[in-house]
Amino acid sequence: MIRTEGLCKYFASNGKEVRAVDGLDLEVNRGEVFGFLGPNGAGKTTTVRMLACLIAPSAGRAWVDGLEVGQDNLAIQARVGILTEAPGLYERLSARANLELFAELYNVNDVKGQVEKYLRLLDLWDRRDTDAGTFSKGMKQKLAIARALLHEPSVLFLDEPTAALDPEAAKTVRDFIATLRGQGRTIFLCTHNLDEAERLCDRIGVFRQRLIAVDTPDALRRQLFGRQTVVHLAPPEGTADVEALVAAVRNLPFVQHVTTLRPENAAEDNYRLVISLDDPARRNPIIVQMLVGHGAQVRFVNELRHSLEDVYLSLLRSNTA
Amino acid sequence: MRQFRALVRKEWADMLRNKLVFYVVIFVPLLMLAIPVAMLFVMRQVPPNEQDLAELGRMLQNPIFAGMNAVEAMQAIMASNMLVLFLMMPLMVPVTIAAYSIVGEKMTRSLEPLLATPITTTRLLLAKGFAAAAPGIAMTWICYALFLVAARFLSASERVFAVFVDPMWLVAMFVLAPLTTVLAVMVGVIVSSRVNDPRAAEQLGALVLIPLMALFIGAMAGFIMLNSTTFWISSGLVAVADIGLIYLGTALFQRETILTRWK
Numbered sequence: 001m002i003r004t005e006g007l008c009k010y011f012a013s014n015g016k017e018v019r020a021v022d023g024l025d026l027e028v029n030r031g032e033v034f035g036f037l038g039p040n041g042a043g044k045t046t047t048v049r050m051l052a053c054l055i056a057p058s059a060g061r062a063w064v065d066g067l068e069v070g071q072d073n074l075a076i077q078a079r080v081g082i083l084t085e086a087p088g089l090y091e092r093l094s095a096r097a098n099l100e101l102f103a104e105l106y107n108v109n110d111v112k113g114q115v116e117k118y119l120r121l122l123d124l125w126d127r128r129d130t131d132a133g134t135f136s137k138g139m140k141q142k143l144a145i146a147r148a149l150l151h152e153p154s155v156l157f158l159d160e161p162t163a164a165l166d167p168e169a170a171k172t173v174r175d176f177i178a179t180l181r182g183q184g185r186t187i188f189l190c191t192h193n194l195d196e197a198e199r200l201c202d203r204i205g206v207f208r209q210r211l212i213a214v215d216t217p218d219a220l221r222r223q224l225f226g227r228q229t230v231v232h233l234a235p236p237e238g239t240a241d242v243e244a245l246v247a248a249v250r251n252l253p254f255v256q257h258v259t260t261l262r263p264e265n266a267a268e269d270n271y272r273l274v275i276s277l278d279d280p281a282r283r284n285p286i287i288v289q290m291l292v293g294h295g296a297q298v299r300f301v302n303e304l305r306h307s308l309e310d311v312y313l314s315l316l317r318s319n320t321a
Numbered sequence: 322m323r324q325f326r327a328l329v330r331k332e333w334a335d336m337l338r339n340k341l342v343f344y345v346v347i348f349v350p351l352l353m354l355a356i357p358v359a360m361l362f363v364m365r366q367v368p369p370n371e372q373d374l375a376e377l378g379r380m381l382q383n384p385i386f387a388g389m390n391a392v393e394a395m396q397a398i399m400a401s402n403m404l405v406l407f408l409m410m411p412l413m414v415p416v417t418i419a420a421y422s423i424v425g426e427k428m429t430r431s432l433e434p435l436l437a438t439p440i441t442t443t444r445l446l447l448a449k450g451f452a453a454a455a456p457g458i459a460m461t462w463i464c465y466a467l468f469l470v471a472a473r474f475l476s477a478s479e480r481v482f483a484v485f486v487d488p489m490w491l492v493a494m495f496v497l498a499p500l501t502t503v504l505a506v507m508v509g510v511i512v513s514s515r516v517n518d519p520r521a522a523e524q525l526g527a528l529v530l531i532p533l534m535a536l537f538i539g540a541m542a543g544f545i546m547l548n549s550t551t552f553w554i555s556s557g558l559v560a561v562a563d564i565g566l567i568y569l570g571t572a573l574f575q576r577e578t579i580l581t582r583w584k
Contacts (some may be wrong), residue, residue: 077439092338104327105438173558
């Protein structure tokens with residue numbers, strides 16, 4: 001649905017060439033919600049602008065819905081919807097007038113029907129004749145999303161859809177994006193809200209001028225951190241010394257690494273063993289059996305799940321290194 | 322055509338909601354109209370003397386004033402010189418609107434969603450230009466109609482009134498004025514797409530008034546003889562310039578620069 005090959009964008013700045021996007025190779029599938037993650041200034045917006053035919057690539061090629069960027073720009077623009085960083089509404093016009101204008105610009109057949117559909121879907125129908133300038137940030141963002149969807153685009157670019165929104169408004173917008181999943185639309189979501197990406201995206205790409213990694217969040221976790229089991233132990237008594245337990249676990253042939261985490265405060269007395277291993281479902285019972293055999297009291301066992309933030313920061317750090 | 326109509330409607334709706342612009346579009350031409358009407362009235366009340374006529378000099382040689390007495394000639398000449406005001410009338414506000422049209426959208430950040438729609442640059446600029454020019458032209462024609470009504474009562478004779486519906490005036494009002502407005506507005510739109518500050522756009526756009534001011538002063542001073550031939554020739558030149566400016570505007574409209582360089 002979206003494909004890029006060596007896509008580049010260079011800008012001249014103070015006589016120097018700045019590479020905003022440098023050789024992006026990417027493939028986003030039809031119906032997929034793809035999270036495009038990266039720090040500020042990484043080139044996310046520039047990428048979206050190239051794919052939405054707002055600016056021309058400096059090098060490389062890109063296809064959107066089978067059409068090549070630079071060759072079929074108007075046809076691509078008719079098939080994509082874009083939510084820009086700022087809502088960019090006509091603030092002196094009503095919500096309805098804003099949408100009707102864009103429905104006409106996108107050559108929508110049933111202008112009134114589509115406008116009503118999206119105003120209702122986004123809970124703006126009751127405020128349809130109110131000037132957009134009087135709307136809250138959340139309402140403006142919803143109106144901008146409605147504007148991007150009016151012509152039923154097959155590809156939707158969302159550039160920081162919840163940035164600068166309060167938590168409640170952000171949740172409303174996020175929930176609406178979630179409802180768009182499964183409608184066959186490809187959604188290209190630029191964000192640095194990792195929680196949002198985790199909840200909404202099928203796959204993510206971590207990007208800083210170049211694509212650092214791309215996969216599902218879980219696959220990236222596994223690639224970076226492997227699988228880890230945490231065993232919570234009661235404070236050792238008598239013969240069960242923690243160091244001896246760790247040594248015993250480490251001696252198991254399938255264990256790759258063991259770390260001991262001692263109680264962090266007085267209220268907590270659990271000792272935790274963080275064990276890296278290949279197949280927790282099969283290996284955990286063996287570990288527990290062995291620990292109990294060595295006199296340890298096992299309180300809990302769970303899998304350590306790294307946050308997407310850990311994945312993201314780890315990828316960016318490795319890229320910087 | 323559908324996109325063109327929609328954009329024009331939007332521009333006008335936006336203009337109507339902006340009370341200041343709306344009132345300026347209405348009242349500036351009306352204020353300008355007051356000048357030739359007042360002149361007709363004064364010329365009728367205060368008959369010219371020999372010295373006044375002598376000062377009109379070669380202007381009296383214009384065939385359209387042939388056979389007129391002193392009062393008639395004075396009224397017709399002075400009011401005809403005001404014709405240039407009618408040519409300036411449709412430019413004053415549209416130039417400002419046009420100058421703000423692109424840079425204003427950039428400032429309010431509505432330009433990017435607009436440029437993301439499947440609209441060609443030519444269509445976008447034509448719609449913006451038409452939306453800026455049409456109200457000024459319409460208001461000028463209304464003012465011309467009001468002027469004719471006033472002239473009907475204030476003209477010293479039928480011969481004087483006939484001057485104001487002479488081909489020179491008709492060409493000026495219905496051919497040259499719209500074409501000049503299109504020229505001014507296209508200059509305004511081009512300037513608006515090349516600068517990143519609305520104030521700079523307005524100031525540069527207003528420069529288009531300078532040639533008309535020169536024409537006005539030249540006519541008042543008697544250096545320039547206004548007649549229908551002059552206006553037909555001018556209209557032809559302006560029409561060519563209009564077409565050139567539409568092409569130039571499209572060529573100079575750099576979407577990428579506007580989106581990425583302007584802050």
